[in-house]
Amino acid sequence: MSLLSFAQKDEKAKKEKWKYEPNFMVGFDVLNTGASFFSDRKMYQGFISSKVKGDLHGIIEAGFESNVYQKNSYDAKVNGPFLKLGVFYMLAKDPENEFNGFYSGGKLAGSFYTQEYFAVPVRGFGGSSSSVAFPSSTQSSYWIEATLGGRVQLFDTNFYIDVNLQPRYLGYTTKQDDIQPMIIPGFGRSSSKFNMGFAWNLAYKF
Amino acid sequence: MKYFKFLIAFCFISVLFSCGGDDDICDSGEGTPRMKFSFLTEASGKERTVDSLFVAVDYGSGKVQLGAQTNITSRVVPLRVDNSPYTDVYFKVRTNGAESKVRVNYTTKSSYVSPGCGIKINYENLNSVLDPTTTTPVKSIEAGQNFIENENKTNLYLLF
Numbered sequence: 001m002s003l004l005s006f007a008q009k010d011e012k013a014k015k016e017k018w019k020y021e022p023n024f025m026v027g028f029d030v031l032n033t034g035a036s037f038f039s040d041r042k043m044y045q046g047f048i049s050s051k052v053k054g055d056l057h058g059i060i061e062a063g064f065e066s067n068v069y070q071k072n073s074y075d076a077k078v079n080g081p082f083l084k085l086g087v088f089y090m091l092a093k094d095p096e097n098e099f100n101g102f103y104s105g106g107k108l109a110g111s112f113y114t115q116e117y118f119a120v121p122v123r124g125f126g127g128s129s130s131s132v133a134f135p136s137s138t139q140s141s142y143w144i145e146a147t148l149g150g151r152v153q154l155f156d157t158n159f160y161i162d163v164n165l166q167p168r169y170l171g172y173t174t175k176q177d178d179i180q181p182m183i184i185p186g187f188g189r190s191s192s193k194f195n196m197g198f199a200w201n202l203a204y205k206f
Numbered sequence: 207m208k209y210f211k212f213l214i215a216f217c218f219i220s221v222l223f224s225c226g227g228d229d230d231i232c233d234s235g236e237g238t239p240r241m242k243f244s245f246l247t248e249a250s251g252k253e254r255t256v257d258s259l260f261v262a263v264d265y266g267s268g269k270v271q272l273g274a275q276t277n278i279t280s281r282v283v284p285l286r287v288d289n290s291p292y293t294d295v296y297f298k299v300r301t302n303g304a305e306s307k308v309r310v311n312y313t314t315k316s317s318y319v320s321p322g323c324g325i326k327i328n329y330e331n332l333n334s335v336l337d338p339t340t341t342t343p344v345k346s347i348e349a350g351q352n353f354i355e356n357e358n359k360t361n362l363y364l365l366f
Contacts, residue, residue, distance in 0.1 A: 073324065121324035122316065123237050124287035125265065132316055132325050180321050191321040 025049045025099070027162050027203030029063070040068045042079075045186075045199060047162075051098075055090040059147075061107070065185035073121035073131060074182055080113025082186030088147055099160065099205060100152055107145040109168070111186045114138055120179060134176055141173035141184045151203070158205045166197040232323035239328070240282040241295075241310065244360040248345045254366060255279050262296040262305075269296060282357050285310065287327050297364065299343045306344035307337040310362070312354075329354040334362050 025048070032043040045063025052058050066079030088105025090098070115138075119131035149164025170193040173181055181190050188195045247254045256279075261272040265286055275281060285293040291311060298305040312329040319326045332352040336344060348363040 072322075120318070122287045122327055123232055123324055125263075125284035130288040177318060179318050182321060 020052065023051050024206045025160065025162075025203050026206070027160070027201035029199045030202050031198075031200035042066045045082075047199075047201065047203075049088075052087070055093070055098075057088050057090070057103070057105075059086050059088060059105070059107070060084070061086075061109075063186055067183055067185065067188075069183040069189065071182075073119060073123075073129065074117070075119040075131075076115060076117045076182055078113050078115045078181075078183050078185055080111060080185045082109060082111035082113075084109040084145060084186075086145070086147065088149075097153055102150045103147070103164075104149075105147045107147060107166075108142070109145050109186060110140060110142045111184050112138070112140045113185045115176070115181065115183075117176070117179065134179070137176045139174045139176060139181065141170065141181065141187060141190070143168050143170045143187055145169075145197075149199075160203040160205060162199075162201040162203045164199055164201075166199065168195050168197060169193055170195075232320070236319050236326070237323045238284070238287055238326045239354050239356050240284045241329070241332075241354055241361045242280055242282050242350075242357055242359065243295075243362050243364055244280040244350070245278075246348065246363050246365045248365040253279060256299065256366065258299060260298045260301065264294040264296075266290060274301075280360060285312075285329060285354075297344050299366075304340070304342040306340045306342065306364075308334055308344070308347060308362070308364075309337065310334045332361055 026046070028046040032045065036042040036044070043063065043065045045061060047059055047061040049057050049059040061084040062081065064081045069076040084107040086105055086107025088103045090101050090103045093101030114136060116136040117134040119133060122130045122132065124130065145166050145168040147164050147166055149162060151160050151162045153160050168187060170187060170190055173184070175181065184190045188197060245254045245256050246252065255277055258274050258276045259278060259281060260274045261281065261283055262269040263272060263283060266288060272283065283295055291313070293310050295308045295310060296305050297308070311333045313331045315328045315330060316325045317328065330353045332349070332354065334347055334349065336347045343366055344364045346365045348365060350360040350362055354361055
C-alpha cells in the first residue's frame with residue numbers, strides 16, 4: 001500500500017514539474033495547393049502543431065480534397081473534408097533551435113465525404129462491356145498514418161518549411177452497396193490499403 | 207543524426223508498399239461467368255465428342271469469331287454483359303459449312319465483386335431458341351441448368 005501511494009505521489013510531483021508553455025506552429029501545404037491549379041485533384045491542407053513536452057509535439061491536420069478516379073472503366077468523383085490527430089517526436093534537432101530537425105510520428109485520420117460513382121465496370125468479352133452507375137452518397141473512411149519529415153527555419157524569421165511523407169494504411173471504410181471505394185479524400189487511391197502522401201508546408205511559429 | 211539512416215531506409219520501404227498499388231487484375235472465375243454448352247447425339251441422346259466446333263457471338267456490333275476447338279465435349283461461351291436481354295450464338299462444324307443460330311434469352315442480375323473485377327452479371331431464366339431455319343449442323347437443343355452462376359454445369363445441350 002505504501003509503495004503504491006508513494007508511486008502516486010511521485011507521479012503528482014512529475015506532473016507539477018511539467019509546465020506547458022503555449023507555443024504554436026501553423027502551416028499550410030503550398031505544393032498540393034499549387035498542383036490543384038493544374039489537375040482534377042484539388043487538395044488543400046494545413047496543420048497546427050505544438051510542442052507538448054521535451055521532444056514530443058502534438059499535431060492536428062485538417063484539409064479538404066476533391067478528386068476524380070477515371071481508370072479501368074471506373075468513373076468516380078469524391079469530395080470532402082478530412083481530419084488527422086497525432087503526435088511526433090523530434091529525432092534529431094538543431095542545438096540552437098529545437099524546432100529545426102527531423103521528426104517521426106503517427107496520426108489517426110478520418111475523412112467524411114460525398115462520393116458519386118458514375119461508372120463501375122462490368123467486364124465483358126469482345127467489346128461487350130457496360131457499366132453500372134450509383135447515386136451520390138455520403139461515406140466515411142478511417143486510416144492510420146505515419147509521419148516522417150523535417151523542419152527548417154527560414155533565415156531569422158518566424159517562418160519554417162515543413163516537409164513530410166505520410167505512408168498510410170486504410171483501417172475502416174463505410175461502403176455503398178459493398179463497393180470498395182477507389183478514391184478517398186485525404187487518403188488518395190484506395191483500391192489497395194497502402195498509400196503514400198506528402199506535404200510541403202510553409203509554417204509560421206507564434 | 208544517428209537516426210538519419212533509419213529514416214531514409216523507412217522512407218524507401220514505405221514507397222515500396224505504396225507501389226503495391228492498384229489491383230487492376232480480375233482473377234478468372236471471379237468475373238461474369240460464361241455459358242456452358244455440351245453436345246449430344248440426336249439419334250441416341252448420348253454425350254458426344256465434337257471433332258471441331260467454330261463459335262461466333264454477336265456482342266452487339268456484329269459477329270465476333272471465337273475460333274475453333276477440336277475434340278471437345280463441351281464449350282464455354284461468354285455472353286453479352288450490356289443491357290441486351292439476349293445473346294445470339296452461332297455454331298458450325300466446318301470452316302465453310304452451314305451455321306446454326308441460337309438465341310439465348312435471359313434476365314440479368316448484377317453484383318459487385320472487387321475493385322479489379324468491378325461488377326459481375328449472373329444470368330437467370332435462361333431460355334434458348336434454335337433458329338428453325340438453321341438446323342444444320344445443330345439439329346435441336348435441350349435446356350440444361352437455367353441460370354448461370356458458375357461454369358460447372360451445362361446450361362444448354364446441342365444435339366447434332
